[in-house]
Amino acid sequence: MKRYLSFFLVASAVSVLAQGPMPAPATDGLTPQQLAARAKAYQAPEIPIESVPNFIKLPVGMYLGESMGVATNSKGHLFVFNRNGENSRLYEFDQTGAFVHEIGKGSYAFAMAHAVRVDPEDNIWTVDEGTNTVVKWNATDQRPSLIIGRRHDYAEGLIPAGPVPPAQHNSFNRPTDIAWDRAGNIFIADGYNNSRAIKFDKNGRYVTEIGTRGAEPGQMNTPHSIAVDNAGNVYVADRGNNRIQVFDNDLKLKTMYTDVGSPWAVCISPGAHQYLYSSNSYPDSSPANMRPVTGEIYKMELDGKVLGRFGKAGKGLGEFSTTHAMDCRTDNTMFVAEIASWRVQKVILKPATGQGSGGVR
Secondary structure, three states, X not given: OHHHHHHHHHHHHHHHHHHOXXXXXXXXXXXXXXXXXXXXXXXXXXXXXXXXXXXXXXXXXXXXXXEEEEEEOOOOOEEEEEEEXXXXXXXXXXXXXXXXXXXXXXXXXXXXEEEEEEOOOOOEEEEEOOOOEEEEEOOOOOOEEEEEEOOOOHHHOOOOOOOOOOOOOXXXXXXXXXXXXXXXXXXXXXXXXXXXXXXEXXXXXXXXXXXXXXOOOXXXXXXXXEEEOOOOOEEEEEHHHOEEXXXXXXXXXEEEEOOOOOEEEEEEOOOOOOEEEEEEOOOOOOOHHHHHHOOOEEEEEOOOOEEEEEOOEOOOOOXXXXXXXXXXXXXXXEEEEEOOOOEEEEEEEOOOOOOOOOOEO
């Protein structure tokens, strides 16, 4: 593994030299420590955006809590998984943002929401790090039709104390996200404690996995988000290691992207030409020294070329207060779920003016 890392670093250096010197990043009055923390791709062109104000409309007396997950289906309906009170709540909104209903109210699978995704057949999947379960909610009746993982017994507590037990094939320890390939295989990021990515077949049977805690290639430190492209390649947001790791469909490491900061959330757009989006999120602990150097979202080619960035840390429209999840099903329209602002923003990407089409690597 060390030999692979050395080769990867040499190859990366050769690639950079071949492209010529990179422009020096603007200092913007930042301290040397802040400049060191800024993502290497920050000099990418800024993409203009429009944030639609108050897109989500909840009934009187209902509110969002921490918005952990957001996803859309083929009809444009929006699903928001949020931590609200002593439980977690899954809400559905129509394509105009109007509230439809709550799904799975009081479910045994809901305790500490982390992600919601919608598969190509419009089934809704929830990932709950508190119950260690991944649940498929059928597209037709929105009832559970597949459950992977198992909730701790009440006697053990929500997140049991003590040493982390060895990882098991069919159980999780604070899982974080889910994605699928075109064959219906399931890929789960498992997550805070097990630090791995797991492949299951379409029926939920274990196939293979990659990852243990660490910083070597193929190891992970909080794999926080996961996405799969049309070719079946798997992109893991290795948040604690400040990189995106890319694996083939059998979870063999292909490459790593290390220039976009700390990736909290990733998503891949549909269509023949797909784009990868990655959020360098403002930490939810809200350290003041990180505000100037985090918060932005990067638009990338699948090969890692950074095309541009948008947003910054903050609570205004078009600013992001700890982006936790993104949905990019529709070209140039995204939904962004934020923890610290208790909201979901609808963001429209605008064509850049006065800038070339090139990006940076």
